[in-house]
Amino acid sequence: MKTKNLLSNAWRPFGWVLIIIVILMHLWGVFMGEQYPLNFGIEIPLPFNFGGFDLSENHFIIQGKLHLQALEIISLLMIAGLMIVGFSRLKIEDERVAQIRLESLQWGIYANYLILALCILLVYGGAFFMIMTYAMFTPLLIFLLRFYWLLLIAPAIEANRERNLA
Structure with a gap:
């Protein structure tokens, strides 16, 4: 059967590895009080500046840089892993x-x-x-x-x- 919009079967193990790593890191963070084994963050420069909504304490302003901390990266990796595993072809589809x-x-x-x-x-x-x-x-x-x-x-x-x- 010709399947559309599914990833190759070769991606499935990579997705499982991502899910397992993310679950272990999340459990570590839960039991150690958000002290992740690798306390990391990434700053990604964006090609634009956007001064958006400023509602007293709640800010929605993009300053030309994207700051990702450990929890955001873990969440993105979990979504990626789940999507890869869920939408990869099986050997017999x-x-x-x-x-x-x-x-x-x-x-x-x-x-x-x-x-x-x-x-x-x-x-x-x-x-x-x-x-x-x-x-x-x-x-x-x-x-x-x-x-x-x-x-x-x-x-x-x-x-x-x-x-x-x-």
Whole structure:
């Protein structure tokens, strides 16, 4: 089957490595109080200056430089890893896999917004901000969990059940 808009299968291991590194770095930051093993930051010069909105304490001003700290870099790497793993071809990519991929992505969106709606109703303050931060990753995480569940684990469970009934 000709698949459009999917990365090569060779990218999948790179995505898994990114995800594992990011999870380990995030866990390190959580348990060590945001003291990441590599306390780093990047300053990227931008080709433009934009003086934007200044609402008292909340600033939205781009000064010609982009400052990325460890947490922002970790978040970007997590998104990249999840996207690479989620949207790389499998070795055998057929209609069944395409259908499972589509349904899993749909489930990921539904579940994310259901969880988000519950959090809007039940969570307040700083905890809500943390939940909104994690909400960036939940659609892709749920998509990957369900996709690999249906692809790898569910058929093995069904085959074992049929063997036990026979």
